[in-house]
Amino acid sequence: MSDINTLFDLAIIGGGINGAGIARDAAGRGFSVAVIDAGDVGGATSSASTKLIHGGLRYLEYYAFGLVRKALAEREVLLDIAPHITWPQPFVLPHAPGMRPEWLLRLGTFLYDNLARREVVPGSAKIDLRSERAGRALASDYRSAMRYWDGWVDDARLVVENLKDARERGALVLPRTPVARAARVGDVWEITLADGRQIRALRLINAAGPWAEDVARRVMGLNDAPPLRLVQGSHIVTRRVHLGRDAFMLQQPDGRIIFIIPYERDYSLIGTTEGDVQRPEDAAVSDAEVDYLLAAANRYLARPLTPDDVVHRFVGVRPLILETGKGDKETTRDYRLVEHAGLDAMTVVGGKITTYRMLAEDVMARIAPKSKPWTGSAPLPGGAIERARGEHGQAAFKRWLETLQRREANFDPKLIKRLATTIGAPAEALLAGGLGRNLGGVFEAELDYFRSQEWAQSSADVLWRRTKLGLHLDAAAQAEVARWFGEEPVAATEIPTGHRFARPGAM
Structure with a gap:
């Protein structure tokens, strides 16, 4: 493993899923890599997701076919290379009167089945909730549904697995190591850590997630920092809603959807909300959000949940690309790579856990276009x-x-x-x-x-x-x-x- 005195080919600020994926890919192509994070690796957004590797069925409504196709193809890759922390996950999408019509649900799931090749994820089918085990959890007025499939992932462990592989390939990983300043001195980036140590690298990647804009402006001293829209997503963990394998995707009158996912054997994970925050540090699960999630679930459940059923809550902040005039549901979940001209530096903006490996390949295609991708077939x-x-x-x-x-x-x-x-x-x-x-x-x-x-x-x-x-x-x-x-x-x-x-x- 490299030590801190190495002149690194690549330094990465941010040890979330994007930084971890880039580090693994780069180290496997022979780059010397340092990953620096002020907290625990994967300690923020990358451990506070809804734990899904999915194409995003609801994104089809906004004609994001490219993003969905890309994510669906990647779903199969992650199920293959990380089988210990992923598995195919069935979802039940009930038809709710007054909301999206049944024909639209069938069309959406048909497209979802066929936008990318499937190897281990089954296709969708219409089901009768009156005869299905999943229907026992739902109120009797919900009679039909579509069952479709996506994938589940332990998000925090996915970060750790990528960083362990990067370390095995020579990378230096420095968690709990704040960066005070990063400056370009000649052809080298000099990265000063809060404890006074210094790391030198030929190229710098800012993958600080919700802090990426602040790192670009304040730490790196750049004026072309990409603007972010920070959206917090709150989740609650409750008593187990039902004993089957199925998760539920539930439409809401406000146009949103929530998921109820079997979680940790004894529980259900319910999420997520979306609301703007000014700073990542401001994120917190409010009682109003808990009430919203409970009401959204109870709109469908035969046995309503109460606040006493909530055993845990957590919140993460999504660093979305700022798109003026677009609301929560319309804002893209795709990523953008912003290159800082003449500085051998890049800021990573947006993205989702499902496509982190493809993001890393795109980064490497810009940095080392003659090197070959390898992570898609190499198990973690x-x-x-x-x-x-x-x-x-x-x-x-x-x-x-x-x-x-x-x-x-x-x-x-x-x-x-x-x-x-x-x-x-x-x-x-x-x-x-x-x-x-x-x-x-x-x-x-x-x-x-x-x-x-x-x-x-x-x-x-x-x-x-x-x-x-x-x-x-x-x-x-x-x-x-x-x-x-x-x-x-x-x-x-x-x-x-x-x-x-x-x-x-x-x-």
């Missing part, structure tokens, strides 16, 4: 399991997990599955070496792995990003994890049930 570290010739990652992972559960029969199969669907392939070595003391649902060997291999430095890093064990461990166990990291555990009655958007930015 946790997904690097043995495959039969021509076998898709999803099938290979299922077979590998079943074999691991048989081989490690002394361990609870549910524990093995949890480890496998968290860290993937390294779970074999972790189990073989023994897990150590049980701290109430998490083991010392896991914590050591997250700290030594995945940059975790606090209980929150583990409980809410490397895993979602914060939803499952009781207050005493969470306090044990805090002690393991050398933190002063809060009293049991003060253990938080939710977390705000945490700034990882670059300042």
